[in-house]
Amino acid sequence: MAQAPQPTGYQHEDAWDVNWLRVDDIHELYYQQFGKKDGKTVIYLHGGPGGNCSKANTIFFNPQEYRVILLDQRGCGNSRPNANTTNNTTWHLVADLETLRKHLHIPKWHMVFGGSWGSTLALAYAQTHPASIGSLVLRGIFTVRAHELAWTMQPGGASMLFPDRWADFIHFLPMEERADHIESYYKRLMSDDTRISHPAAVAWNTWESSISTLYPDASALDKLHDPAYLLAHARMEAHYFRHGAWLEEGQLLRTRNIDRMRSIPTTVVQGRYDVVCPAATAWDLHDVFPESRLCFVDDAGHSVNEPGTKTMLVEVCDEYASLAV
Structure with a gap:
């Protein structure tokens, strides 16, 4: 059957x-x-x-x-x-x-x-x-x-719906690094020093995960505790987005x-x-x-x-x- x-x-x-x-x-x-x-x-x-x-x-x-x-x-x-x-x-x-x-x-x-x-x-x-x-x-x-990248990664798109989550994403960076926040995140995520790269990965991944469901879902952030996911996800997104995915x-x-x-x-x-x-x-x-x-x-x-x-x-x-x- x-x-x-x-x-x-x-x-x-x-x-x-x-x-x-x-x-x-x-x-x-x-x-x-x-x-x-x-x-x-x-x-x-x-x-x-x-x-x-x-x-x-x-x-x-x-x-x-x-x-x-x-x-x-x-x-x-x-x-x-x-x-x-x-x-x-x-x-x-x-x-x-x-x-x-x-x-x-x-x-x-x-x-x-x-x-x-x-x-x-x-x-x-x-x-x-x-x-x-x-x-x-x-x-x-x-x-x-x-414009798809700008929607999630620049002010004026998803940030208009989730201003509090966007503020957390931007304010993770020191004021002097916010003028080009994508490049600043990229530099941190590419660091060999996990004291620099891992906190940046948490902030980067939290922004995306926190806007991924229609209704709030606390489990959406569970992957932040997965070492195989944490840095790879944030670093790879920054790497691909920075290059327009070679498209x-x-x-x-x-x-x-x-x-x-x-x-x-x-x-x-x-x-x-x-x-x-x-x-x-x-x-x-x-x-x-x-x-x-x-x-x-x-x-x-x-x-x-x-x-x-x-x-x-x-x-x-x-x-x-x-x-x-």
Whole structure:
């Protein structure tokens, strides 16, 4: 009898494969495999840049249907070395997805699942290697355009809704470092002295985490106590944001790039009140990619764990299990 999803999603046994894959002289990527060994393959792309994966990320996927691969991207989580920005760009990560696919002898991913920064990476991957992807499930769309970065990282955007949290973020820095607060944070986060880098990472991560849910969620700050997450997340975001993720302005939304992935079945799940990745970007994607399906969740912010978003993602993944790709 098929397993029915629970309100909190599907439950998986522990990973049946845990390993590292060396991709160059510096980086080894940590990956885990869950679910059905001969099932439909799905790779989960975490957010950030700089986030990581855990067993909790498997809840969207029926273990009787899916073989779930969780990957910690370069410098993230249990990948080695942690928080290392050398040879760490969007295009390195895109190449890593192909390297992992071939290493696991997967002809084509049945699904690429990505949220927030994971949606950015999924779009870049789909536009580079469309033949490797059977379907896309995306959440909280982020394309690293200048006005998207300004919304969360400069006054006048999210700060207008969360002035108290923004004040905490800015006032962490001494007055003389506030004129260019992103560069000042970057310098601190890149310091080899953890007495400098770690407090900056706490302040940086607290700003984003505190605006990620529609309703206040005290558990949103739990990751600040995870050493594999703390510095990697903040340092990698500053590193990628500072370089515009090595994307030309608006690159992922250009018609000629969308044309490369237009035939891939795609569903976008977007929190209506997402303050980290506002809904306008999901709308812009759907506008240039009308073949996609855009589903707004009217009672959700940014977090993948908000009830309405979680339920809709489970439903989409159940539906996509039956796709012939």
